Amino acid sequence: MLYYLFITQNIFGIQPSPIPIQQIVLAFVLAILISLVSYKFNFLKFSGMLTVFVMAFIIFSLGGWKWTLPMVTFFILSNLISKYKKLIIPGDDLSEKSERRDTTQVLANGGFATLLLIANFFITSELLYLAYVSSIAVVCADTWETEIGTLIKGNTFDILRFNLVQPGISGGISAAGTMGGLAGAFTVAISSLYWINKNHFLFTLVVAATGIIGSVIDSIIGAAFQRKNICLKCRSVTEKSVHCQTSTQIFSGINWLNNDAVNFAAASFGGIFSILITELIFI
Numbered sequence: 001m002l003y004y005l006f007i008t009q010n011i012f013g014i015q016p017s018p019i020p021i022q023q024i025v026l027a028f029v030l031a032i033l034i035s036l037v038s039y040k041f042n043f044l045k046f047s048g049m050l051t052v053f054v055m056a057f058i059i060f061s062l063g064g065w066k067w068t069l070p071m072v073t074f075f076i077l078s079n080l081i082s083k084y085k086k087l088i089i090p091g092d093d094l095s096e097k098s099e100r101r102d103t104t105q106v107l108a109n110g111g112f113a114t115l116l117l118i119a120n121f122f123i124t125s126e127l128l129y130l131a132y133v134s135s136i137a138v139v140c141a142d143t144w145e146t147e148i149g150t151l152i153k154g155n156t157f158d159i160l161r162f163n164l165v166q167p168g169i170s171g172g173i174s175a176a177g178t179m180g181g182l183a184g185a186f187t188v189a190i191s192s193l194y195w196i197n198k199n200h201f202l203f204t205l206v207v208a209a210t211g212i213i214g215s216v217i218d219s220i221i222g223a224a225f226q227r228k229n230i231c232l233k234c235r236s237v238t239e240k241s242v243h244c245q246t247s248t249q250i251f252s253g254i255n256w257l258n259n260d261a262v263n264f265a266a267a268s269f270g271g272i273f274s275i276l277i278t279e280l281i282f283i
Helices: 021-040 046-088 103-122 126-151 175-191 200-224 259-281
Strands: 228-230 249-252
Touching: 021 046, 046 103, 046 126, 046 175, 103 126, 103 259, 126 175, 126 200, 126 259, 175 200, 200 259
Parallel strands: none
Antiparallel strands: 228 249
16 A cells, blocks of 8 residues: 655645655665765765755655656766776866865755756656756766866867866866767766657757757856966966965956856756757747
């Protein structure tokens, strides 16, 4: 016999769908496993582990495998690529992003997508699922671009000024990184195709295109507005607040606009853009 958890509050006159209690229990177990294993393998800091637990519980409880698999695909594969890059290139003097992600980094990558899922619980729409997957595709493309572009040596150019920059710096693009980003966007799209009943090619194309366009927007914002610091000892431009064991000073950009804020903005853009472009296609 099935027992259901009902959300009694009726928002906007729409009755939310019931959630099987078995799904709640499974979500709790999976959230514990994902967060603890990720913490054990140094993918996450303690704060990041707690945030991933809450996020994973919400996503699986409200969305089941349909909504969970794209996020898990991004999370696991991106962390494995990051871990491999750290083994090959141990030092990272440029990026403020730590190998172990904290709460802010987790929310920057998955926060907007999680909000879309919660909205879908009250207002069921396939467009919200498209936006959800597209938002994840953006952050996956951005992550893979950075990691693969840094791992595979090649010329990296500032996306606005076209001058050579060091691989890994925000706003930098390279051929290898762009191909890696495209692979990341397609991977996320493919992970969700099982639940798409028609227009598979269009869905994949919109998600992948949004992923790449969103990552380009991320690079443009990063190049134009993201805070970059300068090390007073070695004179290197970096995103880190501490370099050569001393505090850095702001070199360019907006003081409060760090990499996490840029990632959240790009992820939000990806979700909204995918809906707009789909609406235009079907007008």
